[in-house]
Amino acid sequence: MHVRYREEPSICGVLFISNRVIEVGFFNLDGRCRNHCLKSASIDAQFTKPNLGSCTNRDPMNSTAATPLPLQTDRSQDLVFLETFGCQMNVLDSELVIGQLNALGYGFTDNWRDANVILFNTCSVREHAEDKVYSRLGRVAQQKKAEEDRTIVLGVIGCMAERDGKDMIRRYPQVDILCGPGELDKLPMLIDNAMKTNCKSAIAIQGNTSRRSSTLAAAEDQLELLDLSRSFNPDIRAGVDRFSSYVRVTRGCNKFCTYCVVPFTRGAEMHRPPEHILDECKRLADAGVKEITLLGQTVNHYRYEHDHATLIDSIAQPQKGRSYQGGHERDPFEGDRVTTFANLLYRVHEEIPALERIRFVTSFPRDFGNDVLEVIRDCPRICRYIHVPAQSGSNRMLDMMNRGYTVEEYRDFVERIREFIPEAQIAGDMIVGFPTETDAEFDLTVDLLKWCKYKNCFVFKYSARPGTTAYDKIPDDIPDDVKKYRNNILLAAQAEISNSIHAGFIGQTLDVFVEGISSLEARTQTKSKPHEHNAVGLTVGGKDIRVVSQSPRTMEVINTNPAVPSTSPTAVATASGSGFVQMSGRTSGDLITVFDMPAAAADAMIGRIVPIEIHKNAALTLFGRYRG
Ligand code: SF4
Numbered sequence: 001m002h003v004r005y006r007e008e009p010s011i012c013g014v015l016f017i018s019n020r021v022i023e024v025g026f027f028n029l030d031g032r033c034r035n036h037c038l039k040s041a042s043i044d045a046q047f048t049k050p051n052l053g054s055c056t057n058r059d060p061m062n063s064t065a066a067t068p069l070p071l072q073t074d075r076s077q078d079l080v081f082l083e084t085f086g087c088q089m090n091v092l093d094s095e096l097v098i099g100q101l102n103a104l105g106y107g108f109t110d111n112w113r114d115a116n117v118i119l120f121n122t123c124s125v126r127e128h129a130e131d132k133v134y135s136r137l138g139r140v141a142q143q144k145k146a147e148e149d150r151t152i153v154l155g156v157i158g159c160m161a162e163r164d165g166k167d168m169i170r171r172y173p174q175v176d177i178l179c180g181p182g183e184l185d186k187l188p189m190l191i192d193n194a195m196k197t198n199c200k201s202a203i204a205i206q207g208n209t210s211r212r213s214s215t216l217a218a219a220e221d222q223l224e225l226l227d228l229s230r231s232f233n234p235d236i237r238a239g240v241d242r243f244s245s246y247v248r249v250t251r252g253c254n255k256f257c258t259y260c261v262v263p264f265t266r267g268a269e270m271h272r273p274p275e276h277i278l279d280e281c282k283r284l285a286d287a288g289v290k291e292i293t294l295l296g297q298t299v300n301h302y303r304y305e306h307d308h309a310t311l312i313d314s315i316a317q318p319q320k321g322r323s324y325q326g327g328h329e330r331d332p333f334e335g336d337r338v339t340t341f342a343n344l345l346y347r348v349h350e351e352i353p354a355l356e357r358i359r360f361v362t363s364f365p366r367d368f369g370n371d372v373l374e375v376i377r378d379c380p381r382i383c384r385y386i387h388v389p390a391q392s393g394s395n396r397m398l399d400m401m402n403r404g405y406t407v408e409e410y411r412d413f414v415e416r417i418r419e420f421i422p423e424a425q426i427a428g429d430m431i432v433g434f435p436t437e438t439d440a441e442f443d444l445t446v447d448l449l450k451w452c453k454y455k456n457c458f459v460f461k462y463s464a465r466p467g468t469t470a471y472d473k474i475p476d477d478i479p480d481d482v483k484k485y486r487n488n489i490l491l492a493a494q495a496e497i498s499n500s501i502h503a504g505f506i507g508q509t510l511d512v513f514v515e516g517i518s519s520l521e522a523r524t525q526t527k528s529k530p531h532e533h534n535a536v537g538l539t540v541g542g543k544d545i546r547v548v549s550q551s552p553r554t555m556e557v558i559n560t561n562p563a564v565p566s567t568s569p570t571a572v573a574t575a576s577g578s579g580f581v582q583m584s585g586r587t588s589g590d591l592i593t594v595f596d597m598p599a600a601a602a603d604a605m606i607g608r609i610v611p612i613e614i615h616k617n618a619a620l621t622l623f624g625r626y627r628g
Pocket of ligand 1: 253254261263
């Protein structure tokens, strides 16, 4: 049996899973070891050093001392409720978690009051999202108190667990599990043990390994196994609708923008081996997926150096990213020695013809090579859509944000996109009210937004996030009413641009990838719908969305359980009595398009690319007729 240990000498709760040792400390709230050893650990310390050498019950250096504790594989009586906040990375993480729990036999419910396991996959990027999670925790905490006789495991996973776990447990001792994004491969074991031990007033703790060394990260990258689980068995890819799927290209981020917590919560940028990514895409395509979205915090910086690959049991491991910093010039090492993002994109396109659409998010404006633009131009199934946040039109602001590029460089990039792929749609992000931003600097942001002609732009009012450099070092000195004012100005400017871009398509027939019924249709129908078991209560930003949404992709979520298909158009039409349903899909340029279909034909439309003639538009939506 192959057994590896982390380098720390002692820890509680050593468990065997798949011939690997997983380390987890189980402590009571007072910091005392749950295995009843005499020593205790402070909660503070547990978060930074999970295995303080404080437990004398078990010495992991003596593997025979550890008692194997297998995962229970039939949990059919146990129901999981999972709510997801945040970006596509979190959506993908939730999909993988659900796949794991599905494989262990857990059932799912979209009603948290029925669940034995309540999980919140959290986001720390916005204060608002965090507030929502705390509000949820308060409600579940009350429920746990009211139902003391029933085991209810409450888990917080994702960025808040990593960033704010200590404070969270002080405020809500009912939280049983914390699991950061870098430890999600261990979540089933954490839940399983919490269930087995009926873990009232106990915590299963994961250490913060978010920025561990590259060697250690590569050597212990069991997260890769989590991603690869879909390659072994794509049918467990719960959370994916039948036709679209996310595939991770990189994890983490090395950019350290001063306002952003991601480099601390998701850790160092790790690049997955290209063969793993391709294999996962192929397996998903074999399982019927038609559209893949490649995910990375700065996806275009993907770069795998084959000369430096670490092999464990002959399997290449993800490696810490050493991004190429050659501007838009071609990477001189690409080829046998290095797989660049352009190489990867090209291979996905060429080697997997069953994929009808290939997308990628999110791009970083610096060092976005012309080679990537050439690949998009030359490969028709790669979508004509680039989401590339600018964040500000002021060089001083960009410098304070540590973005690493100038406005001039950003404009140059947008010009190159227009030159190589004139039909491409571009989406942006802007932050208003960053500390010390003057009116004149804000005006530069408005100018840049207008010049870029984004098809849509995500505008954020700056809010200082604990754990970021800006929070620690730059006073948040812009009054909220000024932020609101600037936010509204920018949104109004963007609405005008979006409207004019969308209006330009009236009269044209566009190829639309049909995703499901529209969110409007879904909202109407789900209001009166009772909660279902064996459905996953997956919501984003607090909105209960169990069908494809019309909201922007960064806040989109889809039905998450393969056992329960997205709301059926037939069922919707039957319920409405009209015989017609409003379907929703996207163009290659990511323009949301809705159209009515007779319900009898609508089911068969999902997952197909169909011609839609556009006859009307709103700022963010095209309305059309099916021209099949
Ligand atoms: S590039 Fe900047 S904003 Fe994006 S995830 Fe990395 S640190 Fe955060």
